[in-house]
Amino acid sequence: MSRIVLRDLTKSFGELPVVDPLSLSVQAGEFVSIIGPSGCGKTTLVRVIAGLEPATSGDVEVDGAPPRHARANKRVAMVPQQPGLLPWRTVRANARLLLDVNRAANPTDAVAPEALLDEVGLSGFLDRFPHELSGGMQQRVALVRALALHAPLLVMDEPFAALDEITRAEMRVLLNRLVEGKHVTVLFVTHSIAEAVALSDRVLVSSPRPASIIADIAIDLHRPRPTDVEDHPRFVELCANVRHALHRGMAL
Template identity: 50%
Template sequence: MRSARSSGLRAIPGGAAAGTAPARPAPGGPAQEFVKVDRVGMRFDIGGKAFTALDDVSLTLERGSFAAIIGPSGCGKSTLLRLIADILQPTAGSISIEGLPPAQARADRRIGFVFQEATLLPWRTVIDNIALPLEIVGARPGAGIYSPQSLLRLVGLEGFAQALPQQLSGGMQQRVAIARALVLQPDVLLMDEPFGALDEITRQKMNFELLRIWEETRTTALLVTHSIAEAVFMSDRVYVMSARPGRLEQVVPVDLPRPRTAAHMRTPGFAELVNTIRDALLRGEPQA
């Protein structure tokens, strides 16, 4: 059964959901543990040899929060995201989403996933790509489910409903992918470097867009990124991972006020957080 949050989201203009957004935990108040990763390990067998991708990783996400994972290439960031999404199963430890195993959360359509590539179907229009999950599960926009049209407005592509993916820029394609991930109103939105292939200017614009969308939906969000500045700008908390095998090197709380603006990037507090994360990444590198 879906959580009570399904009927408590703030309405998107023209959408089906009604009510107001659930309040985020007050600063300094009790944490509402929503996603829990408990001492998770992941090993693969490659050519008959054991390969450890993750080792003893623990983290928690509060309901309605925005967190980021950062670490060197190959440290298991994407693997961890796939474990939470039930695409892979851990070889050690456990994961829960509001007390449920990921398999149950996925079956209940509580998880949305945005990949590095937009992975849109090239023969389907923008609106039809957004509606694809509804068709797969045999659902129609109704109570508790955003309509594709309302999500099109939310991601700023209202005039592109009948466009094909090849007629869109990379940033616009990723907006469609985000809308598609939200159409079943997931409780958790997992994003695996969705802006990694974009130029710096477009990437920064997409950061603002994603935060605006998150403010509207208040979906619990977890972003994998290689950009320190992006991790700080977007997040309430940054999880810094070490080089392979991936371990949690440091948890960095981000106490910058919201809503975030470009002015926050020029503050001493922002620079200090960037330096803290950079130092943690260097500590997590293997020693020569």
């Protein structure tokens, strides 16, 4: 079953085309990354899929329905680029935020945020406030906030872009561990080649704006991904493939 289907999607802001006719489909349980130069329209694409922005033309299907349905039924969990934690809520309460609104649509099998916070190593910080946490810890809370929804689709928009290299590497390992074997479908937007390859089953390479998919690269590294996956020769090879595709796109 496909979690996301886009058919000839276009999006423009007035005269400015941001997404060229674009088609793609993401299967249930798949981890798909979209990588492209900054300003290429990736974030717009994510907002269309999350139902926050209407498409200009073409079809969008999320979880078998129009995005606004998926949104109303809390079928899409977002992790934004900025953690977006509310400074007056504790870690525990921030992790609950998405469960506290539109409660009618809460899943019956929502995961207790406390258990997830424990899983990401924040059990000692339940009653702390965001300003007492490091950037990496804040983004981990944001991750838990999304996972707690138990939505079939996780949409992440450059969630680690604001973090330092060491923390990013840590977050990659953590995210792999969290989603592997959980039957969650992930659409992950990034501009880091290593991040895309380390995490994904498939990497879609986008051209500069207006966005279109110019390469679809299968990542055949086996799962579960070992923590030292980035040292494997195959990893390095795949990174090179993605890099070449990106360069071809820039030259177009």
